[in-house]
Amino acid sequence: MTTRWSRRGFLTASTASALALPLPVPAGGTAAAAAEADEFATLRAKWRTLVLGEGFSPTAEPFKSRLAELGSTANELRHAMAPAPGSLWPDLVYADPEPDTDQESYGYSGNMHASYGRLHTLALAFGQPGTGLTGNSTLRTAILAGLDHLYTDVYNENRARYGNWYSWQIGAPQALLDVCVLMYDSLTATQIAHYCAAVDHFVPDSAVAAYTGTSTGANRVDLCRVLALRGIVGGSAAKVALARDALSPVFPYVTSGDGLYSDGSFIQHTTVPYTGSYGSVLLGGLGMLFALLNGSTWAVTDPQRQIVFDAVEKAWAPFLYNGLVMDSVSGRAVSRGLSATDAKQIQQDDHLRGHPVLASIVLLGQGASTAENARWRGLVKGWLQRDYYSPAMNDPALPLPQLSRLKSVLDDTAVTPAAEPNGHRLFPNMARATHRKPGWAASLSMADRRVTHYETGNGENLRGWHTGSGMLYWWGDTFANGQYSDAFWPTVDPCRLPGTTASRKVLADAAGGDWGASLPDVNWVGGATDGQRAAIGQYLKGLQSTLLAKKSWFFLDDTVVCLGAGIRCTDGTKVETTVDNRNLGPVGNAPFTADGIVKPLAYPWSETLTGARWAHIGGHAGYVFPGGATVKALREARDGRWRDINRGGSTTVLNRKYLTLYVDHGTDPTAATYAYLLMPGATAAQTQARADATDWLTVLANTNDQQGVAVPSLGFTGVSFWFGGTVGGLVASDPCCVMVQERGDGTAVVCVSDPMRMRTGLTLTWNRPVTSVTSKPATVTSATTGASLRLTFGDLRGTAGATQRVTVRLG
Template identity: 80%
Template sequence: MTTPWSRRGFLAVCSGTALALGMDMGMGTRAFAAADAFAALRAKWRALILGEGFSPTAEPFASRLAALGSTANRYLSTMSPTAGSLWPDLGYADPDPDTDQESYGYSGNMNTSYTRLSTLAQAYCQPGTGLTGSTAVRDAIHTGLDHLHDDVYNAGQTRYGNWYSWQIGAPQALLDVCVLMYDTLSATQLANYRAAVDHFVPDSAVGSYSGTSTGANRVDLCRVLALRGIVGASAAKVALARDALSPVFPYVTSGDGLYADGSFVQHTSVPYTGSYGSVLLGGLGLLFALLAGSPWEVTDAGRQTVFDAVEHAWAPFLYNGLVMDGVSGRAVSRGVSAADPDAVQQDDHLRGHPILASIVLLGQGASAAENTRWRGLVKGWTQRDYYSPPLADPVLGLPQLARLMSVRDDGSVSAVAEPTGHRLFPSMARATHRRPGWAAALSMADRRTTYYETGNGENLRGWHTGSGMLYWWGDTFANGQYSDAFWPTVDPYRLPGTTVSRKALADAAGGDWGAAMPDVNWVGGATDGQRAAVGQYLKGLQSTLVAKKSWFFLDDTVVCLGAGISCTDGAAVETTVDNRNLGSTGGAPLTVDDTAQPTSSPWSKTLTGARWAHLGGHGGYVFPAGGATVRALREVRDGSWSTINKGGSATVLHRRYLTLYVDHGTAPVNATYAYQLLPGASADRTKARAADTGWLTVLANTDDQQGVSVPSLGFTGVNFWFGGTVGTLTASDPCCVMISERQDGTAVIGVSDPMRMRASLTVTWRRAVTAVTSAPGTLVSSGTGAALTLGFGDLRGTAGATQRVTVRLD
């Protein structure tokens, strides 16, 4: 519970408050109280962005503060104000404003210039930097602020390049500096900077919830308006910022925002929980904390949606400290910047750690039960991230580090284990599956969800990430699979799990900002919360390729089927069973049907009649009874971040890969594939599964239906691309059906309408059933006895969600 600030507390946190505001000390009580409120908000913002509750002489804070001072010293020594730049390497004068795409870099340099001034301000304010309270730093900050104002960021300037730099990036950094240096800036300086912000971020920027003012962008804009109000003592601005948050809270059914199924979308069609979603979560946490206890506290009851989303939307994509790449959009291509090639490479772990810190901060405004639960989750994720320990994260900010340290050192908090279970996110064509010791995630695309996102010269070759990419991680192994320069070195036509045409695609093929989406409806699945049947009707990007792909997520395996694979591109068509990044040294042994394969690189083999394969330190692969023809490839691949991101480093990287794939030829017609993925399995367990030919029955693998049965698990799953009969199941129309028979004599039948087109649907299971014990409102009729008949009404409004029916078996 937040305790409102007292008047004495307001005055204690900042010196010279009344004088800094230019207020008459004889003013009335109301005006004085208002002055106190803004002073207190400035003090609170300082604490939020500088961090609190840590010793500057203790590690790792002492080293971080020293590093901050070193960086600030470098900026201080290289600052050289001249027309068009504040630093020689960050020219922001746009030579051709009519070429908007090329202008992005120049506006971005302006943004970065303000960020460097923010770094200087932090070094000035923080203890232990060697520059604390330095007059040279103070004067340099003043010089830099005035130069940028007079030269580029002012009320008379017309913006160019990326709107983000003018409305979010630059003003956020500028206002942070204004708060940190408030008592050293003149009234004229503050007025100039406020006028510039008002020019580029007018109240109308949040006038309607549309365009670039939605989701995470809206939260960022509200942060700008709130800080603008605090710096300028404008109650109206702060109130506007608070009220403009409200449209972010409700669930959406299309476009940007949070969905009832846990999806988070930005840029209309891009799954973005791990990038823009991180910004939204962090921004809301900061604003909730900033305004708590003030006259402008966020009290909208809708904010509970955000609290609920911590476990409903974010936690499913966090695994032992990392955030899954399938919901991070073009951010996966941001590895090492060309501007600072010595910087630490960004990856899924380093993107995940700020989310952990944001959850801790958000918990301060949630219920006691939620806060306790979340701190336990964060403690577990932090402890289990052996690959990239969050408390040693070299890019995590001091405030974020302090929040994670507070959880680590809290003896009353018990670490929460990774949950097991399956989650479907139909509104962004994603799925996650967690089992003891491993986790997997699936990325697909449909008419609502883009193949991939490119833009600003980023993620130039992410073309096939929505073509059924199947990611997986182990709890104590392979946790850096996609972290270790995977994206710049992997063959972009051989992403694990995908079926693609090797037709050459241009960089950024399909267009910017998720413009390319396949004209398909049947993408989704059904789950009982532990197992699932998932399917994708695949159409290739700028290709004639079509295919039906199915995944059945079970206890220790993912069963993968493909059918109807046809293409007339004249290029090879391949399904990549897996493509493991073996790092810079490689060496993971591959065994195929008891035969050890070479560990040296490169080599390529055609494995005819392969029944199983095992990759040491990773897991196993089982092929259908009778074996399959699979290609195996060991290679050393070269690449650089600049090949997939125009702003990336050109330093050449080398990584070793082991690839297993099925070659469907150059003109396949109704080609198929089938295999099991067993993450973390030993060679003996993989071999045993291959020998147990009765464990799995493939009921169908055609262009019309795909389905499997695993009697020992009581599992049956069928993707009906068209209505028909498969095994004991009959469906009147296209749908997904999965059944889990339980040992207590009950069964759960999950049914979904991935196409969102069924006004009615009948599903029949030829199994003796005595009663329906629970059902959703969409079930309008049922018949029991020697067979179960389920009649569903209109499913078009269910957004592809699973309709679960529980029955008592005879």
């Protein structure tokens, strides 16, 4: 029977692991050789510490319980081990009966990878104190027998790989080399030579010869880790030097494909925003390698590594909130839940993915400047203290070394926890945005010709079709932190994701193709921001659908204003815009009020709210519909299984209660629109007051040509110019995004961007008296002031959609 595994799902206890190990210096060796061997021994000891952790008491909680659990798990695995041709454990058959069927082979290669992962667990129990198996001779014998069996039977220099490349080049060798470090004193020179030969076969030097294919970004860091530790194990200075040098292509900013971008974006698999998954691997891997090689002959000294340090606050911090990492940048990892075959595998969620990122930041800080390290520890302590939903100290999946790093920050009285920042971050190169205001945070997920609708692959994330269709995630500071953590992905209606506009056309699992292949042919996706507020737009083309829509969001202090226009489709099915879809958990007793009337708590329940002005979900948010709208409200109890969205997932049926608000645009709409305000954390009274304040918001335009709003009390105006034209006091010659923020000191900031990246020239006129321009970017070729402001921009194609800020003094 084929067992399917995710590429990174096996070694939960060893995601921060690799290995080290030197060969003994032969008798009569030179002094230089002896010195080199001593350095390898030092590196091996350092890596052992990185793998096992330090600075914690094995008799204190939470370490005492975790170590005891590790020992219990290892004892069960040891007794279940039964070496046989094609397997080391009966439930992990790795012999491939269908070598010509690559997709089916993935499960078998994954089982080989997982077998090394189990040996890694045994080796941790052998090396850690307090497991009940520390230094146990019977366990030592079992580990060595397992290593020899896997080498002889499957992972050796004479074997051709099958299935998933990752298992052979990263997963298995990382676990193998870890075990070699932990069991070094028990290994013979022959065993070391065999294991090194196997690694050399599957991970040759040529694996890092070109920065392309599967050797970029996080994958390149993983490969370098294998090469570095293979060099330390086999006593090869050349291997370690190669690994160090092969890291350098990871550091520089990229302008396309995989890697870090100057705007803070991180892409993997060419088109997938991946800060929270592959980005986590990259950050953790670099932290481990920097720590391992620091102070050695092979220290990483490339000055461009500072880009990685800068990215902690530029790329990772914006997507971390109260201990979680936002699902909008976790790709197909959101579909990974409890495995169908391994009851001890911990279900993943946004908090459990976030905690390793925090631990990696702590480790990376050891090699950063004193000021950076202090800031990062403050950030981490703040995130940890505010993670009431899933405290890191209770995280059953967090490896002990990472747990100890986070505990050290929590216990450090010299560290002052940093508060959540207040502001907006826009990431044009991965069609993402994050917004933070007191009490809440949000993230927006879009798609364009460079950024995929969603990623599927290896049988994972089979129904993530609409996550790039304007999904608007949001969380509260002391509420709703489990919205996407509590079995959201297997139980939510995949066609009613919050914020999205979608056709109800039935799509096949994995529709659009694997590895981010589903790219919509659109250019106008992006926005403009002053760092506090923002105007953002998305020209939406549905996945395998005729759906077209113009969507805009205006991110303000306590509100996100959401507009939709030009919604048309000929799929022969209904089209819906989901205002929100709240996961109310297994109980689902949140009260719902519409225009002052409390609605039933019954399940199922639905009602069409005609002429609705406002609605409120108790403990969550308020919603305002300017001018009134017809909105459908639905309570439903939804069943789902992780297997439904991930072929390796559990078949256990889960049930969650949902309260959904959506606009039904009907079947095959031709010019449908919507307008609503999202107010996270608002009370019913606050929501009603906003609805009653009809002059608070002015919708300047909501058409297929332009969408714009003004909020006079905030001095805010934002416009998505899908085509040039006039909206309020703004006149644009060509498509662009504009945000104007008038300040109380008599100045204003005019923010302009070219989301299409196609403008060779642009003229913007603001019909507002302006006395002077106090700052402007080089892209502004002329600025005329007086009764109005006229800005002429030159070629904007090279700005990559970034905001161009012009500061003026008002007349």
